[in-house]
Every structure is written in structure tokens, then in C-alpha cells.
Amino acid sequence: xxxxxxxxxxxxxxxxLTEKGFYxxxxxxxxxxxxxxxxxxxxxxxxxxxxTAALIYWAxxxxxxxxxxxxxxxxxxxxxxxxTTLVAYFFGKExxxxxxxxxxxxxxxxxxxxxxxxxxxxxxxxxVAIFALLLTFYLFVKAVNTGSLAWAxxxxxxxxxxxSAWGGYVFIINLVPLYVLVLLITGRYSMRLYIAYNCMYxxxxxxxxxxxxxxxxxxxxxxxxxxxxxxxxxxxxYFLDWVKYQLNDTKLFQTFLRITVTSAILVGGIAxxxxxxxxxISPWTGRFYSLLDPTYAKDHIPIIASVSEHxxxxxxxxxxxxxxxxFLFPAGLYFCFKRLSDATIFIVMYGLTSLYFAGxxxxxxxxxxxxxxxxxxxxxxxxxxxxxxxxxxKQKVSQTGSTKGAGSSKASSKVTLDQSQPFQxxxxxxxxxxxxxLLSRYAIHCTWVTSEAYSSPSIVLAARGAHGNRILFDxxxxxxxxxxxxxxxxxxxxxxxxxxxxxxxxxxRTVIVDNNTWNNTHIATVGRAMSSNEDEAYEIMRSLDVNYxxxxxxGVTGYSSDDINKFLWMxxxxxxxxxxxxxxxxxxNGEFRVDKGASPKMxxxxxxxxxxxxxxxxxxEYGKPPGYDRARGGEIGNKDIKLEHLEEAYTTSNWIVRIYxxxxxxxxx
Amino acid sequence: xxxxxxxxxxxxFHSLRSTYVATPTNLKIIDLYVCFAxxxxxxxxxxxxxxxxxxxxxxxxxxLSCIGTAVLAxxxxxxxxxxxxxxxxxxxxxxxxxxxxxxxxxxLVIINFLG
Numbered sequence: 104x105x106x107x108x109x110x111x112x113x114x115x116x117x118x119x120l121t122e123k124g125f126y127x128x129x130x131x132x133x134x135x136x137x138x139x140x141x142x143x144x145x146x147x148x149x150x151x152x153x154x155t156a157a158l159i160y161w162a163x164x165x166x167x168x169x170x171x172x173x174x175x176x177x178x179x180x181x182x183x184x185x186x187t188t189l190v191a192y193f194f195g196k197e198x199x200x201x202x203x204x205x206x207x208x209x210x211x212x213x214x215x216x217x218x219x220x221x222x223x224x225x226x227x228x229x230x231v232a233i234f235a236l237l238l239t240f241y242l243f244v245k246a247v248n249t250g251s252l253a254w255a256x257x258x259x260x261x262x263x264x265x266x267s268a269w270g271g272y273v274f275i276i277n278l279v280p281l282y283v284l285v286l287l288i289t290g291r292y293s294m295r296l297y298i299a300y301n302c303m304y305x306x307x308x309x310x311x312x313x314x315x316x317x318x319x320x321x322x323x324x325x326x327x328x329x330x331x332x333x334x335x336x337x338x339x340x341y342f343l344d345w346v347k348y349q350l351n352d353t354k355l356f357q358t359f360l361r362i363t364v365t366s367a368i369l370v371g372g373i374a375x376x377x378x379x380x381x382x383x384i385s386p387w388t389g390r391f392y393s394l395l396d397p398t399y400a401k402d403h404i405p406i407i408a409s410v411s412e413h414x415x416x417x418x419x420x421x422x423x424x425x426x427x428x429x430f431l432f433p434a435g436l437y438f439c440f441k442r443l444s445d446a447t448i449f450i451v452m453y454g455l456t457s458l459y460f461a462g463x464x465x466x467x468x469x470x471x472x473x474x475x476x477x478x479x480x481x482x483x484x485x486x487x488x489x490x491x492x493x494x495x496x497k498q499k500v501s502q503t504g505s506t507k508g509a510g511s512s513k514a515s516s517k518v519t520l521d522q523s524q525p526f527q528x529x530x531x532x533x534x535x536x537x538x539x540x541l542l543s544r545y546a547i548h549c550t551w552v553t554s555e556a557y558s559s560p561s562i563v564l565a566a567r568g569a570h571g572n573r574i575l576f577d578x579x580x581x582x583x584x585x586x587x588x589x590x591x592x593x594x595x596x597x598x599x600x601x602x603x604x605x606x607x608x609x610x611x612r613t614v615i616v617d618n619n620t621w622n623n624t625h626i627a628t629v630g631r632a633m634s635s636n637e638d639e640a641y642e643i644m645r646s647l648d649v650n651y652x653x654x655x656x657x658g659v660t661g662y663s664s665d666d667i668n669k670f671l672w673m674x675x676x677x678x679x680x681x682x683x684x685x686x687x688x689x690x691x692n693g694e695f696r697v698d699k700g701a702s703p704k705m706x707x708x709x710x711x712x713x714x715x716x717x718x719x720x721x722x723x724e725y726g727k728p729p730g731y732d733r734a735r736g737g738e739i740g741n742k743d744i745k746l747e748h749l750e751e752a753y754t755t756s757n758w759i760v761r762i763y764x765x766x767x768x769x770x771x772x
Numbered sequence: 773x774x775x776x777x778x779x780x781x782x783x784x785f786h787s788l789r790s791t792y793v794a795t796p797t798n799l800k801i802i803d804l805y806v807c808f809a810x811x812x813x814x815x816x817x818x819x820x821x822x823x824x825x826x827x828x829x830x831x832x833x834x835x836l837s838c839i840g841t842a843v844l845a846x847x848x849x850x851x852x853x854x855x856x857x858x859x860x861x862x863x864x865x866x867x868x869x870x871x872x873x874x875x876x877x878x879x880l881v882i883i884n885f886l887g
Contacts, residue, residue, distance in 0.1 A: 250858060252847055252870035256877060294858055298847045302874060305840040309881045312832070319828060349791040350784075358780050 105177060106560040108601060108618050110226035111608035114176050116144060117153040117226075121160055121172050128153070129315075135613045136603060137625060138595050138648065146315040147621065151268030152231050155179065177223050180230035184221040187234045188212045191473065194241040197248065198446045199481050202488060207480035213549040216424035216472035219557045229469055232269030237473045239265050239275055240453065243303060244446050250295030255302035262303065263310035266317055271470060273326050273391055274457075279303070280333035282452050287340060291445065297341050304334050325379070325386045332371070339367045397463050405679050406620055409672040412466035421461075423556075424468050426548045427541050428479040432458075435478030438485045454478050487538060493531040562605065564662060564759075576660060579605065582653070582760035585753050586610035590651060597644060598653035599633070599666055599673065600626055606653065615647055623680065630677030633670070633710040634684050640709040641748040644765050651752060652763045656714040659723050659758040661733035668734065670710055671695060698737040706741045713763055716744050716751060721758075802849040806842045813838035833885040840878045844871055 105114050120128040128150075134141040159182075160175045188208045195204030211217060220229040239261035246254035266272045283300050286292050308321045308330075321327045343360060350356045378384035386392075393400040393407055397415060400407040407413055421429060432454065439447040457471035559565065564576040586596065587610045595613045596606055603617020616626045632643040644652070657665035666673075671686065678684040688704045689695070697705070697715075705711060719730040719742025730739045749763040816834050825831050851859050851867035859867075 250851070251862075252844070252851070252867070252874055256870075256874050259877075294850045294856055298850060301843045302847060305836065305843055306874065306878060306881070309833075309836055309840070309878065309885065312829075313881065313884060319832065322832065346788070350787055359784055 104224055104560050104562070105173070105226055106222070106224040106562065107227070108561075108604050109228075110176075110224070112604040112618065113152055113226050113228070114173065115604075115608040116148065117156050117176055118172055120153050120157045125154075136607055136617045136619075137622065138613045138615050140622065140625065142619065142621070147619070149228055149266075149268055149270065149316060150314065151235070151264060151266075152179070152226070152228050154267070155183075155231055156226075176226045180221040180225050180227075181223050183231050183234040184217065185212075187217070187237055187473070190234065190237045190241055191476065194237060194244070195477055195480055195484075197241065197244055198450050198477065199484065203477075203480045203484035206483045207477045210428065210480055210483075210545075211473060211476040213546060213553075214425070214428070214472055214476055215549050215552040215557065216468045216475070218549070218553050219424070220469050222553070222557055224560055228269040229271075232265060232271060233469060233473065235261060235265035235268050236271070236275065236470070240449070240473075243279060243299060244449050246299035246303065247295055247445050247449075250293075250298050252298060252302055255299045256306060258299070258303045259306035259310060262307035263313075266307075266311040267314050270390075272311070274460075274470060276307075276321075276327055276330050278453060278456060280330045281456075282449050283333050283337065285448065285452065286445065287336070289448075291448070292340075293445075296445070297337060300337060301334070304330060323383065323385060324388075325384050326388070326391055328375070328384060332375075335367075335371065339363065394460055394463055394467075405672065405675045406623055406626065409669075409676065413464050416462050416465045416468065420465055420468065423552060424472075425475060427545045428475050431479035431482045432475050434482035434486075435480070438481050439478065450474060450477055483538065483542070487535065490531045490535050490538070494528060494535070564660075566660070576662075576757050576759060578755035578757050578759035580609065581755045582753065582762060583609035585755075586612055586651070586653075586762065589753070594650040595648050596651045596653055597629060597632070597647065597649040599629065599655075599669060601669075602653065602655070612651075615649065623676070627677045627680035630673040631681050631684055633666075633673050634677055634689070634708050636704075636707045637709055637712060637747055637749070641765070644748075645768070649765050652709075652713060652749065652765065654710065654713045654761050654763075656718075656758055656761055657734040658714070658718060658732040658739075659721065662759060663734050665714075665734060665759075666710060667697065667714055673710070696737070697732060697735050697739055699740040701740045711741070712744050712746060713749070713761060715739050715741065716746060716761075716763075718758075719743060796854075799849055799853060802845050802852075806845045806849075809838045809842035809845065813842070827887060829885055829887045833882045833887075837878065837882045840882075841875060844874050844878070847871070 105111055116128070116131075119131065129145045131143075131145045132141060133144045136142050156172070156175050156179050159179065160170070160172050163170055163175070188211055191211045192204040192208040195201075195207035197204075217233065220227060220233070239258055242254055242258035242261045246258050262272070262275060265275060279300065283296060286296055311317055311321055312319065322331070343363060346359060347356050350359075375384070379386070387395070389400065389404045389407060393404070393413075400413065425432075436451060436454070439451050454471070454474035454477075457467070457474050461468045461471040562579050564578075566574050566576070568574045583606060586594075586606065590612060592611075593613070595615060596610070597615045598606065600616040600618055600620055603614045603619075606612060606614050607617060616622075616629050620626060628643060628647070632640045632647075635643070655665045656667070657663055658667075671689070674684055674686050674689055678686055687693075689702055689708070691700055691702050696702075697711070715730075715732075718732075718739060722729045723731050723733050728738050730742045731737070732739050746763070748766055750766055751761070752764040753762040755761070813835050816831070816838065820831050848867055848871040850856060851862055851870075852864050853859075
């Protein structure tokens with residue numbers, strides 16, 4: 104089964120790709136979402152994931168395994184997670200040695216930070232994107248280490264795959280130039296760096312521009328200008344280096360240096376200034392700007408602030424997702440600094456920058472996971488190596504008792520033993536036992552986390568009954584299939600944007616807004632409709648040709664992610680575009696209430712009426728009055744709700760999803 | 773002051789020229805190719821300044837193919853140059869093969885991008 108919300112859209116597009124072929128997919132205009140605007144799907148998605156799943160599907164079909172595309176989609180993420188493990192091994196081998204590679208592969212195989220997005224059923228962009236990210240970084244570091252054009256070409260292809268898979272490719276196109284800059288400044292540059300970066304940048308940029316969604320951003324967007332700046336800087340830098348080598352006379356070279364540097368800075372500065380001022384180079388978009396300035400989204404872009412994945416990370420999340428890797432990370436940093444090389448500088452920079460961003464947004468813990476695993480692996484591998492070599496040399500000295508001179512010199516060349524500490528062997532073995540105990544606790548923690556937190560498909564809810572048995576709430580799918588079977592095929596459904604993808608994929612009906620959230624005004628219109636009273640909302644719904652309204656209500660089951668709890672975000676987003684919606688109108692003394700003391704505007708708004716219609720007659724809990732809302736923990740204020748322009752079409756068995764039909768206008772007479 | 777800078781420039785020029793004459797012929801051929809590619813790119817930019825950049829993808833693909841092949845030629849020069857200690861055990865045939873492969877990929881992408 105496909106989990107969550109976004110994977111349903113990805114599944115629908117993959118289905119379309121396998122049924123209609125690549126050309127139709129690339130030029131697809133979808134009129135079933137964002138009614139009446141439609142959506143140019145071919146040009147506004149990252150095709151990597153869908154194309155990968157389709158290729159696997161066609162390969163299996165060619166081998167005469169007739170699987171359903173849904174099975175391929177569900178299992179794509181774990182397949183690529185195992186590929187990531189392989190790449191982590193090679194990357195660890197490149198940075199440190201084979202031991203570190205092995206430990207890195209083991210750590211990343213079960214790390215909860217990565218598992219959260221790569222369970223079977225999580226058919227989302229990050230499933231292949233993290234594989235592409237690590238592959239690109241590995242190939243680039245290999246290119247810098249060997250100086251071979253072939254590896255640099257490989258990293259360009261890795262970058263192309265990353266660009267096709269996820270919008271997070273901006274991280275690569277900024278981290279790699281930053282790394283080059285750091286190497287240039289610290290004087291560790293070499294010819295290999297020039298070859299690696301230039302080949303990757305030019306070929307990678309060209310390949311990336313083949314994706315329609317990315318388009319010309321590599322030369323026009325502020326987020327990509329860093330890479331271009333470093334590219335030009337490199338040309339100037341290496342040219343100066345070559346001239347210096349040719350000249351052998353420092354005085355002449357100084358003058359030449361002065362002239363070139365001033366002219367280069369002037370030209371570069373003027374170009375950048377003109378570009379930014381004239382608006383040709385677009386500034387950093389809100390999504391990435393809110394990473395640099397975390398308070399930006401809350402004030403200016405409520406849609407980005409409202410997503411729960413975009414909240415700042417708490418320490419408990421770090422501990423939950425990383426466990427022992429949290430304190431192995433600084434230890435690994437220490438080892439990296441002891442043995443600095445091009446590769447270790449890269450992994451240190453990757454780790455530090457990604458951890459900073461992981462602190463800003465919860466969902467970016469995923470991007471930091473490979474770096475944390477690799478650096479921790481270095482710590483574990485180096486420590487275990489030191490300890491075991493201590494154990495081994497002790498035995499050698501004790502064996503070669505007669506030829507003591509030769510034996511002790513051999514031993515001292517490997518490890519300098521301190522003869523004044525007689526219990527070193529015991530200490531070393533005790534520490535080794537400690538290390539293995541830690542690693543085993545890590546494994547236990549990871550399996551526990553996976554089973555408790557990251558296995559739920561979130562479209563089917565589970566709870567414990569009174570006798571401890573597990574009860575499943577399948578209301579979402581029940582409602583979507585009701586829509587699919589009982590509404591006319593051209594019906595338009597209005598709901599909050601969270602459910603758009605699922606309604607289109609499972610209910611097969613046109614929706615007004617969905618999870619793509621590309622049009623803020625359209626979403627604000629829906630938010631305004633939900634927050635207004637029934638007559639005003641009816642006007643808006645008539646203007647959008649809405650036939651059915653779908654709301655999610657958790658009052659009967661105690662489900663807390665329902666629309667009433669999201670209601671304030673609807674008000675904020677609606678109020679961001681239509682100033683007639685004011686958030687304080689819905690609050691009482693700054694508090695959000697749904698009981699008798701709630702504000703009148705709240706008690707009469709469409710969302711309230713649709714959620715609590717006929718709820719006043721229902722007894723939800725023993726000993727509580729009828730109309731007791733189990734999610735908010737209070738008795739609702741307005742129990743006698745009458746609907747004038749809508750009528751109830753369907754309520755699921757646990758009242759989680761409620762569907763209403765919009766009545767046509769009454770006759771004028 | 774001006775005289776000293778012109779004399780400096782002349783000295784610079786002569787010194788560079790004398791050292792450059794000593795470089796092996798194969799490297800000079802690569803340098804010529806790089807200059808040709810950059811020159812072609814500049815002509816394209818001048819043309820774009822005249823007639824506007826309407827099929828922007830065509831303009832980008834033209835300029836980037838020139839810059840790309842220039843950069844790849846510079847990489848080849850670095851790898852083939854006998855004076856670079858880092859690459860002394862890299863066979864020049866391997867370097868050239870890498871160069872050809874990267875150029876092939878570059879031009880395939882350009883053809884797709886040209887529109």
C-alpha cells in the first residue's frame with residue numbers, strides 16, 4: 104500500500120507513464136486538479152522517480168515477471184535504500200578505509216533518519232534522491248582524488264539524476280562550489296580539483312537544464328549563481344597560477360596579478376550587480392530563503408510555515424533519529440581533522456552544513472543522515488582499529504619471548520606500548536566490549552523506532568481497543584471509494600489541500616486544490632470559503648463550480664490531525680490574501696475554542712458546521728454529554744446546526760471523513 | 773609612472789612569449805583549439821547582443837558547447853602536460869579517450885538542447 108499524501112500523486116503519474124508512454128507523460132496537462140486552472144504536470148514535476156519505477160517495471164515485464172505497477176512503486180524505496188548502503192561503503196572506503204566503509208554501510212542501513220523516508224510504500228522523491236545525492240558526492244570525491252575526467256563525467260551524470268529526482272539538488276550545486284572555495288582558500292587546490300569541478304559543472308549544468316521544471320534556472324536564479332561565480336573564479340585562479348609558473352619572475356608577476364585581479368573583480372561585480380538589480384537574476388525563492396532565515400516563512404509565507412515537516416527540529420527528534428550517532432559525530436570530526444585530506448574536508452563540510460540545515464527544518468534530517476553515518480563510521484572504525492591493534496601486538500610480544508630484541512622492536516614500530524600500564528590488554532578488550540554493546544543498543548533502538556513510528560501508512564489509522572486489541576480505521580479509503588462509485592464523473596471536490604492528491608488518485612475526481620500548492624491565491628480562496636459563514640461560502644463555491652465538499656473530523660475517534668485543528672492555518676492562509684478574514688475574530692482572548700465560549704464567527708463558519716453537523720446527537724464517550732469532542736476534549740458550543748445550501752452526502756463509519764453535496768440554487772419564485 | 777607600467781607590460785609580454793615558445797607542439801595545438809572555442813563563444817554572445825536572445829535554449833546550448841569544449845581541452849592539456857607531476861603515470865591515450873567521451877556526451881546533450 105502507498106503511504107502518506109505525496110506518494111499518491113507520484114503513483115498516479117507513474118501509472119500514466121506506464122500506460123501512455125514517455126512522450127505523453129512529458130507533455131501532460133492535467134485538468135483533474137486545480138479546477139478551473141489545471142496543472143502542467145509535464146513541466147512541473149521532477150520525473151526521476153517515476154521514470155526509475157517505470158524502467159524497473161518495463162525491465163521486469165521484459166523478463167516476463169508480470170507485476171502490477173503498484174508493487175514496483177511500493178518497493179522502489181527499499182531497493183534504492185539498499186543501493187545507498189552500497190554507495191556508502193564505497194564512499195567510506197574513499198574517505199578513510201574499507202573498515203570505515205563497512206561500518207558506514209551498516210549504520211546507514213538501519214538509521215531511522217533515513218528509514219523514515221524509505222519504508223516500503225513511501226514512494227516519494229526522497230527515496231531515490233538520497234541515493235542520487237550520495238552517489239554524486241561519492242563520484243565527485245573520487246574525481247577529486249584521482250583527477251580523472253571519466254569520474255567527473257560520472258559525477259555529472261549523478262548530478263543529472265539528482266536534479267531529475269528532487270528539488271534538493273540546490274544543496275549539491277551550492278555545497279560543491281563552497282567546498283572548492285574552501286580548498287582554494289586553504290591552499291589545498293590542485294590540478295585534479297580543476298578537472299573534477301569544471302567537468303562536473305559544465306556537463307552537469309547542461310544535463311540539468313534538460314529537465315523542464317528546472318529550465319534555465321542554472322543561469323538565471325540566485326541560488327545557482329554561487330556555482331557560476333566559483334567556476335569563473337577558478338578559471339581566473341588557475342590562469343594566474345599558470346602565468347606565475349611560466350614567468351619565474353615575481354616582480355613582473357605581481358603587476359600582472361594586480362591588473363588581472365582588479366579587472367576580474369570589477370567585471371564580476373558589475374555583472375552581478377546589473378543582473379540582480381534588473382531582476383534578471385531572480386533572488387532566492389522563499390523555500391530556500393527560509394533555510395537561511397528561519398523566521399522568514401512564519402511572517403511572509405504561511406503555507407510554508409504550516410507544513411509540519413518544516414518546523415525547527417527539537418533535540419528529541421535528533422536523538423530519536425540518530426541515537427548514538429549524535430555523539431559519534433563529534434568524535435568522527437576529531438578523527439577527520441587529524442588526517443585532513445581533500446576527501447575528509449569534503450565530508451566534514453557536508454556534515455556541518457547539512458546538520459545546520461537539519462536544525463532548521465525537521466525534514467532535512469534526512470539529508471544530514473548520510474554525512475552523520477559516514478563521519479560516525481570513521482570514529483567507530485578508527486577506534487576499533489586502534490583497540491584491536493593494541494590487543495594483537497600485546498600477544499605478539501608475549502609470544503616472541505626468546506628473541507625479545509627483534510620482537511619488541513617490531514612491536515614498537517606498530518604500537519608504542521606503555522610498559523607502566525600492565526592492564527592495557529584488559530582495558531582494550533573492555534572498551535571493545537563497550538563499543539559492541541553501544542552498537543547493539545543502536546540496532547535495537549533503530550528496529551524499535553521503525554516499528555513504532557515509521558511504519559504507519561497514515562492513510563489507515565490504528566489504535567488500541569479496550570482489551571488491547573488493535574483496531575484499524577480505514578475511513579479515508581472508504582470515503583474515497585464512495586466518491587469514486589457514487590458521484591458523477593465530472594464532479595468537483597473541494598477540500599483542504601492536504602487530501603488533494605489522494606482524492607485524485609483514489610477517488611478519481613477533479614479537485615480544487617492539492618498538495619502541489621503552486622497557487623497560493625487558489626488555496627486562499629478555499630481557506631476563505633471554509634472560514635466564512637454558509638452564505639458567503641456558497642457564493643465562493645458556486646464560482647468554483649464545486650459539487651462536493653470533503654472535511655476530515657476527528658471528534659469521534661480522538662484523531663488529532665483533523666481539519667478543525669488545521670483550521671487556524673486555513674484562516675491565516677486565507678487572511679494572507681483576503682484581508683476580510685482576520686485571525687483574531689476566530690479566537691477568544693487569543694485562545695482557540697470550539698465549546699460554548701467560542702467566538703460567534705467560529706461557531707457559524709462553514710468548517711465548524713460541516714464538521715459538527717448532527718454531532719450534537721452523538722454520545723462519544725461513557726459519562727460525557729452528547730457532542731463531546733474527543734480530539735479537543737470539550738463539549739461543542741453549537742449543537743443545533745442547520746445547513747441551508749449543503750446537504751450531507753456521506754459520513755464514514757467512524758465519522759472521520761464527511762462529504763457534503765452542494766445544492767443547486769433554489770428557484771427564484 | 774606610465775612609462776614604467778608600459779615597460780613592465782612589455783617586459784611581461786616578452787617574458788611570457790619567450791617561455792611560451794618553449795612549450796611542446798602538442799600543447800600549443802590544444803591551446804590554439806581553446807582560443808578558437810572561446811573566440812567562437814564570444815562571437816555568439818556578440819550576435820545575441822545584436823538580435824536578442826529569443827530561443828534562449830539555442831543560445832545557451834551554443835555558448836555552453838564552446839565553453840564546455842574549451843574547458844575539456846584545458847583538462848586534456850593538464851593531463852597530457854609532462855611537467856605535471858600528478859599525472860605522470862596517466863597514459864596520454866587514456867586522457868585523450870576521456871576527452872573524446874566527455875565531448876561526445878557534451879555534444880549529445882547540446883543536440884537535445886538545441887531545439
